[in-house]
Amino acid sequence: xxxxxxxxxxxxxxxxxxxxxxxxxxxxxxxxxxxxxxxxxxxxxxxxxxxxxxxxxxxxxxxxxxxxxxxxxxxxxxxxxxxxxxxxxxxxxxxxxxxxxxxxxxxxxxxxxxxxxxxxxxxxxxxxxxxxxxxxxxxxxxxxxxxxxxxxxxxxxxxxxxxxxxxxxxxxxxxxxxxxxxxxxxxxxxxxxxxxxxxxxxxxxxxxxxxxxxxxxxxxxxxxxxxxxxxxxxxxxxxxxxxxxxxxxxxxxxxxxxxxxxxxxxxxxxxxxxxxxxxxxxxxxxxxxxxxxxxxxxxxxxxxxxxxxxxxxxxxxxxxxxxxxxxxxxxxxxxxxxxxxxxxxxxxxxxxxxxxxxxxxxxxxxxxxxxxxxxxxxxxxxxxxxxxxxxxxxxxxxxxxxxxxxxxxxxxxxxxxxxxxxxxxxxxxxxxxxxxxxxxxxxxxxxxxxxxxxxxxxxxxxxxxxxxx
Amino acid sequence: xxxxxxxxxxxxxxxxxxxxxxxxxxxxxxxxxxxxxxxxxxxxxxxxxxxxx
Numbered sequence: 001x002x003x004x005x006x007x008x009x010x011x012x013x014x015x016x017x018x019x020x021x022x023x024x025x026x027x028x029x030x031x032x033x034x035x036x037x038x039x040x041x042x043x044x045x046x047x048x049x050x051x052x053x054x055x056x057x058x059x060x061x062x063x064x065x066x067x068x069x070x071x072x073x074x075x076x077x078x079x080x081x082x083x084x085x086x087x088x089x090x091x092x093x094x095x096x097x098x099x100x101x102x103x104x105x106x107x108x109x110x111x112x113x114x115x116x117x118x119x120x121x122x123x124x125x126x127x128x129x130x131x132x133x134x135x136x137x138x139x140x141x142x143x144x145x146x147x148x149x150x151x152x153x154x155x156x157x158x159x160x161x162x163x164x165x166x167x168x169x170x171x172x173x174x175x176x177x178x179x180x181x182x183x184x185x186x187x188x189x190x191x192x193x194x195x196x197x198x199x200x201x202x203x204x205x206x207x208x209x210x211x212x213x214x215x216x217x218x219x220x221x222x223x224x225x226x227x228x229x230x231x232x233x234x235x236x237x238x239x240x241x242x243x244x245x246x247x248x249x250x251x252x253x254x255x256x257x258x259x260x261x262x263x264x265x266x267x268x269x270x271x272x273x274x275x276x277x278x279x280x281x282x283x284x285x286x287x288x289x290x291x292x293x294x295x296x297x298x299x300x301x302x303x304x305x306x307x308x309x310x311x312x313x314x315x316x317x318x319x320x321x322x323x324x325x326x327x328x329x330x331x332x333x334x335x336x337x338x339x340x341x342x343x344x345x346x347x348x349x350x351x352x353x354x355x356x357x358x359x360x361x362x363x364x365x366x367x368x369x370x371x372x373x374x375x376x377x378x379x380x381x382x383x384x385x386x387x388x389x390x391x392x393x394x395x396x397x398x399x400x401x402x403x404x405x406x407x408x409x410x411x412x413x414x415x416x417x418x419x420x421x422x423x424x425x426x427x428x429x430x431x432x433x434x435x436x437x438x439x440x441x442x443x444x445x446x447x448x449x450x451x452x453x454x455x456x457x458x459x460x461x462x463x464x465x466x467x468x469x
Numbered sequence: 470x471x472x473x474x475x476x477x478x479x480x481x482x483x484x485x486x487x488x489x490x491x492x493x494x495x496x497x498x499x500x501x502x503x504x505x506x507x508x509x510x511x512x513x514x515x516x517x518x519x520x521x522x
Binding site: 071078079082083086087089090091215216217218219220223229230232233237262265266269270272273276 | 471472475476478479482483486490493494498502504507508510511512514515518519522
């Protein structure tokens with residue numbers, strides 16, 4: 001790597017570290033730590049939401065997906081984010097914000113009892129810790145191949161920096177470092193797309209050169225079994241996406257730290273606007289790869305993005321893109337560590353272990369550090385099949401969790417029996433559908449329908465709760 | 470099923486979402502802070518994209 005690129009990366013790391021340390025000094029109470037003192041403006045939350053959702057692997061994988069499938073890859077951003085962010089921003093987030101809760105399991109606990117709260121809290125803490133490990137390991141492999149960095153140097157550099165500002169500064173530090181990371185990610189990605197389009201001879205030249213199917217958003221299962229439009233619309237759009245944008249602690253927690261109810265709402269809607277732009281930075285380069293890379297037919301999709309960086313960008317600008325990779329990794333790790341710490345402190349330490357509220361700040365900081373340490377320890381064990389199994393297990397909870405959230409907010413008669421029935425029936429359906437090799441987008445839809453049946457049946461059958469209401 | 474059916478269903482869904490969001494949000498703020506403008510622009514862009522491609 002050229003020394004100018006190294007200098008750009010060092011500059012980015014120094015800026016992130018400086019902002020993180022400055023915000024650490026402003027943390028005095030547990031509310032400062034978990035919710036940034038409820039002072040966050042909408043634009044900072046929106047940028048943080050977007051960059052936390054884009055990991056280093058998604059940058060490479062998203063571009064590779066567009067190289068293989070074309071613009072249909074943008075469905076993950078458009079159908080997979082925009083509608084759910086509008087619904088979340090208008091209906092769910094303002095309610096959560098007004099209730100003053102700090103975690104999603106906390107809300108579900110108030111509606112469906114402590115058992116539902118505890119089950120979901122334990123599942124989420126384990127998943128978030130394991131995910132930190134997988135992010136670190138997979139990204140280290142990527143950095144070794146692209147930058148030639150030593151694997152453990154990358155892991156220790158990222159965890160060292162992230163630990164300092166996440167453990168010290170909590171959500172405020174996470175969000176404002178994410179703002180820097182989001183800016184770098186957009187600048188780098190859009191720069192690559194614009195330079196690529198110029199190099200390819202303009203938009204018309206590209207559309208004439210790539211296969212027609214690469215320029216269609218909705219495809220039938222016969223045209224592309226990876227992107228059946230029924231799965232995209234109903235599985236991704238109606239279930240997985242709302243479950244992520246309304247039920248994922250790493251997402252919801254930022255909005256709970258908003259300065260006002262309007263900021264909480266606007267953060268989701270402004271985030272949706274940014275999400276509309278994201279495919280320009282990561283999908284367009286993937287399609288350009290077909291035109292610009294010689295011998296593209298035989299190239300592995302994940303090699304497209306690094307190859308375009310080497311081919312199109314001069315020294316210095318390459319450093320910006322490499323800094324964007326680091327930014328994407330750091331924003332994911334800091335968000336997940338902070339969210340796991342919040343769930344552990346609010347939903348496990350205090351209600352299950354009888355912890356004292358006045359120790360919440362210390363416990364939260366230790367739990368952030370513990371999550372990163374858990375990720376470091378689990379990472380080498382979780383490569384390949386084990387993590388996929390773990391992620392599949394989490395996906396079994398997505399449909400039922402969304403059902404609990406919707407019923408919890410919209411249906412006053414939903415009760416504890418309904419909540420447990422929804423969880424049990426939804427998970428059982430997901431397991432059976434997965435067993436029969438149903439496409440994962442359809443598994444989400446079926447488990448959601450089953451959970452809804454369980455919710456209605458259980459709530460109506462529990463006459464005692466009905467009378468008490 | 471044809472992807473055209475998907476585009477039609479998606480459009481109906483987006484229009485329903487827009488009408489619901491405009492009604493629910495109401496006139497909470499004025500000027501650029503009125504979220505109804507943001508949501509209308511977002512839905513219009515989405516419809517344009519899905520009918521274009």
